[in-house]
Amino acid sequence: MNDGNVAPHLIPWRTGRAGSVRVWDAAVRGFHWLLAGSVLGAAYTGFFMKRLALQTHLLLGIAVALLVLFRLVWGLCGPTYARFASFAHPPRALGAHLRALAAGRGDRHLGHNPLGALMVFALLLVLAALVFTGAGALGGVLKQGPLAAFMSYAAGRGVLLVHGGLTILLLAMIALHLGGVAFESRRSGENLVRAMVTGDKPVLPAAHRAAPARPRPVLAAAALAAGGLLGGAMVAALSALPARGMPPARLDRHYVNNCDSCHMAYPPSLASAATWRGIMTNLTHHFGEDASLGRRATARITAYLTANSTGHWDSLPAHLLRAANPADPLRITATAGWRRMHRHIAVAVFRAKAVRSRAACSACHADAKTGRFAPQNIHIPQTAMP
Amino acid sequence: MTLIRRPHIVLLAMLLPIGAPAFAATAAQYAAARQAILNHYAAEAKKADPNFKGFSAAAGKAFFLAHPATARKATPSCSTCHTTNTHNWGRTRAGKRIAPVAVSVTPSRFTSLSKVRLWFRRNCQTVYRRACTAVEKGNYITFMASQ
Numbered sequence: 001m002n003d004g005n006v007a008p009h010l011i012p013w014r015t016g017r018a019g020s021v022r023v024w025d026a027a028v029r030g031f032h033w034l035l036a037g038s039v040l041g042a043a044y045t046g047f048f049m050k051r052l053a054l055q056t057h058l059l060l061g062i063a064v065a066l067l068v069l070f071r072l073v074w075g076l077c078g079p080t081y082a083r084f085a086s087f088a089h090p091p092r093a094l095g096a097h098l099r100a101l102a103a104g105r106g107d108r109h110l111g112h113n114p115l116g117a118l119m120v121f122a123l124l125l126v127l128a129a130l131v132f133t134g135a136g137a138l139g140g141v142l143k144q145g146p147l148a149a150f151m152s153y154a155a156g157r158g159v160l161l162v163h164g165g166l167t168i169l170l171l172a173m174i175a176l177h178l179g180g181v182a183f184e185s186r187r188s189g190e191n192l193v194r195a196m197v198t199g200d201k202p203v204l205p206a207a208h209r210a211a212p213a214r215p216r217p218v219l220a221a222a223a224l225a226a227g228g229l230l231g232g233a234m235v236a237a238l239s240a241l242p243a244r245g246m247p248p249a250r251l252d253r254h255y256v257n258n259c260d261s262c263h264m265a266y267p268p269s270l271a272s273a274a275t276w277r278g279i280m281t282n283l284t285h286h287f288g289e290d291a292s293l294g295r296r297a298t299a300r301i302t303a304y305l306t307a308n309s310t311g312h313w314d315s316l317p318a319h320l321l322r323a324a325n326p327a328d329p330l331r332i333t334a335t336a337g338w339r340r341m342h343r344h345i346a347v348a349v350f351r352a353k354a355v356r357s358r359a360a361c362s363a364c365h366a367d368a369k370t371g372r373f374a375p376q377n378i379h380i381p382q383t384a385m386p
Numbered sequence: 387m388t389l390i391r392r393p394h395i396v397l398l399a400m401l402l403p404i405g406a407p408a409f410a411a412t413a414a415q416y417a418a419a420r421q422a423i424l425n426h427y428a429a430e431a432k433k434a435d436p437n438f439k440g441f442s443a444a445a446g447k448a449f450f451l452a453h454p455a456t457a458r459k460a461t462p463s464c465s466t467c468h469t470t471n472t473h474n475w476g477r478t479r480a481g482k483r484i485a486p487v488a489v490s491v492t493p494s495r496f497t498s499l500s501k502v503r504l505w506f507r508r509n510c511q512t513v514y515r516r517a518c519t520a521v522e523k524g525n526y527i528t529f530m531a532s533q
Contacts, residue, residue, distance in 0.1 A: 288479070
């Protein structure tokens, strides 16, 4: 590790300016700032915009996953200071570094010092965990993505909590990381933030250098392409599996023919069996209108609705709308779950001409007829916005 | 180019000579089916009143536009959902579009007795809060057939 014998000008791929040495290559710098931007964007959309920016959040999460994958490869095939070998300090070195700092005489490291290296590995680990818990929550709660076939709603909810907890941990680590950069910059008298922008650090004596390593960009590109292709194919194949506990998108034809003349045929997975039975036995007084059917049609549709009601499915709407409102048991829009999900929607939106009614799910949910209600499919008509 | 990319357009065009007469045939069938329903209600009307002379489009129009005192608050008239212009698309309270009731715009209107029965039963109860008489139903269909 400590190899002060190789002068910077003897390292053939060194491109640092005069009097300085190139420590962070363009790929590491690009990785660092892209990762910082993606993580901040993902944290912001995740905490503050939630389902309104889910698609952006997912894209940022995919970006984080690809960046971490790249860093793993570059840590094995990159130039000197990009390599894990250059900063995989043994625990002994960490102890020595801390003791030296406490004594007020720390060494200068050209690459990551033992404490910084620990943070780098910890950050990569937490980021990878965030990607996996994110995919788990997406699969369980929304029944989307590669884990939709394996995760139950309840498990997805649990994993989502872990995902949020990990984000708070990550933000704390980022704060520590920034504190560490400020502390080291002050202690060593060099601007570490600028070094991560330009890539160069001044050539100063007594620095820990790593044994020079030649970058292998072709090997890295091949490994990334192979890993990306394999990973992408796996994600695609897993995503194509039928989601666990999702109601079928196609509804019973007889039910649709009879009920969607007046209103959208509400997927049976949106109401409890008790609610459906209540509705079907009161069709002569159906929300202020007579919607009576023949005896046979009534029996057949009742059987279909109750056999496919909330209790039979594991989708997000089926869980949210499970408990009827005792004060208004036949109305899906009266349930606590429905009201919570729509609490930020102004009354004017429901009254607008393009919507007309709380019962017109498909005015804003493009996939309402399938019972899925994916956040990405919410489009409130512009003309309905107050 | 467009036609190459969309062969179904060419296919549909080729079917036109077969399709057009078929369409004319269905229009005639619709008219016959509608007349059968009118005959059904005329027979019912005659049974109730031997002096029954025939249906009136004007009475049907008045019935369609009326705001009966018995109506429910949300549905004071047939025209609440169907609009006062029979050529217009209507809209249900839940926001669903309703095809125009005028036969000239929607030729398949009043051609299935089971459908006609179902909707008169429902909508008479909703607006008039009672079953409609055979005369009222016949007047209504006669008015829409004239539109």
